[in-house]
Amino acid sequence: MSPAQQPPQRPGGPKDADSGPSGLMDLLGVAAVLLEADGRIDMWSPQAEQLFGYTGSEALGQYAALLLLQPEHRDAAIMLFAEVMETGRGWAGAFPVRHKDGSTRMVEFRNMRLTDNTGDHYALGLATDRTTLRQVERGVALSTRLVTQAPIGLAILDTDLRYVVVNPALASMHGVAEAEHVGRRFGEILPGAAFQDAETAMRRVLETGVPVVDRQVVGRTRADPEGDHAWAVSLYRLEDQHANVLGVANVVVDVTDRYQAARRADRAQQRLRLVANGSARIGTTLEVERTAQELADVVVPGLADMVAVDLLDSVLQTGRTDIGEGPALFRALAVKTAYPTNAAQAIVPPGRLTTYHADHPAAYCVRTRKPHLITHLDSGEHTRIATDPEAASLLARAGVHTDIAVPLIAREQVIGVMGLARARNPVPFDEDDLALACELASTAALSIDNAVLHHHIRSAAETLQRSLLPQLSPRHPGLEVAARYRPAQAFSEVGGDWYDVIPLEGDRTALTVGDVMGSGIPAATAMGRLRTATSTLADLDLGPARILTHLDKITSGLDPYIATCVYAIYDPHHARLQVASAGHLPPVLIRAGRAPELLDLPTGTPLGVGGVPFETTTFDLRPGDQLVLYTDGLVETRSDPIDQRLDDLLRLLTGPDHSTEETCDRLLQQLRHPAGHDDVALLIARAQPQPDARGTQP
Incomplete structure (x- = not known):
């Protein structure tokens, strides 16, 4: 609406929004007509002109009944008009009215008598188009019902x-x-x-x-x-x-139902992601502590604000869940919190032994084999989930308000407990969270139990392996000797690597390093039999090739095992070294003042293959020279070419002279990966000057 069309404002009148005209009257287009006592039109509003079609000049002074009504309706209208003027009571209703264009329209009227200051009477008629009025009425009724119902x-x-x-x-x-x-x-x-x-x-x-x-x-x-x-x-x-x-x-x-359904669907997706994540991340190795930490990493922060994973100490020590009399003894394996919090001080740190009081959720899980859910912890109730009053105070101050304890069950035995808590997350644990925690705990328990079993089997194999290796004297006629054995790391089984230094007649010394292909107790047992056979054959004063031939026949009887081996005999009186190889990596010869070199030997076939003769090669080994024998665990990796690794070995053996002990340690430190998947046997012999008949060095 343009400014010219805006309704005029009374000077000095209120100008706020509430004082403005209502649009409803304009929408209805209410017309006002004033009639004299005889029924002639005395006043005619612009709205009347719009409603009836007649201008003011055409309507003023005319009898309303004659101007606006059809003949058949005039008598009834005149009677109603007379009644209003006589009694002063108003009349309301609808009448068909003749429009100037000749059409007939239903018009809603409100008629009332007016009296001026001289006592004369007039009739005021207020009229509006009935169709428009009905539309407004229906709209108001609809709006009223809509609002109220x-x-x-x-x-x-x-x-x-x-x-x-x-x-x-x-x-x-x-x-x-x-x-x-x-x-x-x-x-x-x-x-x-x-x-x-x-x-x-x-x-x-x-x-x-x-x-x-x-x-x-x-x-x-x-x-x-x-x-x-x-x-x-x-x-x-x-x-x-x-x-x-x-x-x-x-x-x-x-939309609360829709919102909650969406939340439930979202939580279901989160749970599926957690389960999938747990399946992918838990049990990637056969290390007990690492598997427990993988479980903790999966549940925090996706499910809980903090987690502790404990294992029964008897399971770690003996592989059995014998808790004996009294409280169960737990060893903490993993702890994690979603954010830095003092509550972490209330959780038993990894590696520590602890017991829990009888009402503690962990003790409940071991006793009943059932999970334990606490949806809400009131003030003063934190002693239920704490090891002592100080820990309870820390948990309370951190805002821990809900707790879950889930037994770790494997082979139908409780082997440990996982404890979960929330503090910063205000939503209490529910049955769905408990079910998810149980599912993750079940996956982890199987992996932890496998890791424990592997740990015990590996410990037994390593103990057997070490018991079968010789206790070396560092000094042999004309030689300084050092040796090392390193088992495979915890996630791999112990193999069948061995070394030996065997005294022979005439101040000679046999040096041997071998590797039984395979792992575990069977490989260690096969290694022990081969080492015993090697020591027995050495007493027969046979050359290296003959020794390997006999070992090949013995190994054939250890089916399905095969082995690689290097056998050498050193004669200090002649400064001579005889060497034969059965499919083994070449030894390194370090001559005084010269670069280390790989010995060029006929490689031969591994022991146990059979039917292929072995050859003995002779070298000089003078005072100051060194011979390095090793198994493939020292140089082989899953990612680097073997030639590159052998070059690294030669490079490390180049440079200042060190004792054989120092050289062993340096090679293991520089070449062996901390997570090496194979055993290593390493033997280094340095030729020493022979004393003369008077016992002095030449």
Whole structure:
């Protein structure tokens, strides 16, 4: 509407929005007509001209009944007019009226008698098009029913965001009566951070006129102060026909069921991801502590704010779940928290032994084989999940409010317990969380039990392996000798590597290194038999090739095992070294003042293959020279070419002269990976000057 079309303002009158004209009268187009006592038209409004079609000059002074009514309706109208003028009682109703264009229209009338200051009577008629009136009535009725009976929440707020109208549905959602809404601000009815964004959105809608549709708001109202509800909120700016801003309409639909279903679906997806993550990440090695830590890494922070994984110490020590009399003794394996917290000090650190009181969830799990869920910990109840009062105080101050303990069960035996807690996460554990924790614990328990079993088998094999290796004297005629044996790391089984130094007649010494292919106790046993056979054959004063031939026949009887071996005999009186190889990596010869070199030997076939002769090669080994024998665990890796690794070995043997002991340690430190998957046997012999008959060095 242009400024010229705006209704005039009375000078000095109020200028706020409430004082402006209502658009409803304009929408109805109410016409005013004043009749004299004899029925002639005395006054004619512009709205009358629009409603009936006659201008003022055409209507003024005319009898209304003759101008506006069809002949068949005039008598009835005259009688009603007379009654109004005689009694002073108003009349309301609809009459067919003849429009100037000849058409007939139903018009709604309100007629009343007016009296001037001289006592003369007039009739005032207010009229509007009945079709328009019925449309407005239907709209009002529909709006009234919609507001009062609709299950969705409806409200109108003014420009100060004060409630003007609230329907019963919204009042019920808020837990505040309809009458208590009116005149109060939005923030008074719905305080708190959860609704601040909605209030900001309302102000933006008032300012811009851009509506907001289906904006989700999650919070708590007086109707249910203990539970979260979700609403889909739509906001629209209200204006009258003159574009004056009246306020904002608020349409609210309770979508709590949909919100909770979405949350449940999201939690289900999270649980599936956790289970999949656990299957992929738990049990990647056969190390007990690492497997427990993998379990802790999966559940924090996805399921809990903090976790502790404990194993029965009897399982670690003996492989059995014999807890004996009294409280069970646990060894802490893994601890993790989602964020730095003093509560970590209340958890038994990894490696520490501890017992729990009879009411502790861990003790309950061992006793009953069942999980234990505490949905809510009240003040003073933290002693239930703590080892002592100080730990209980730390857990309480950290805000721990819910707890789960789950037994680790393998081979139908409880081998340990996983404990979970939440503090910063305000949602208490529920049955779904318990089921997820049990599933992850079941996966981890099997992996931990396998790791424990592997640990015991490996310990037995390593003990057997070490018991079968010789106790070397560092000094032999004309030789300084050092040797090392390193088993495979914890996630691999012990193999069949060995070394030996055997004294022979004439001050000679046999040096041998071998590797039985395979692992575990059977490989260690086969290694022991070969070492015993080698020592026995050495006493027969046979050459290296003959020794390997006999060992080949013996190994053939150890089916399915085969082995590689290097056998050497050193004669200090002739400074001579005889060497034969059965499929083994070449030894390194270090001559004084020269670069280390790999001995060029006929490789031969591994022991146990059979049918292939072995050859003996002779070299000089003078005082100061060194011979390095080793198994493939020293140089082979899963990623590097063997030629490169042999070059690394030669490089490390180049340089300043060191004792054989120092050289062994340096090679193991530089070449062997901390997580080496194979055993290593290493033997280094340095030729020494022979004393003369008087016992002095030449």
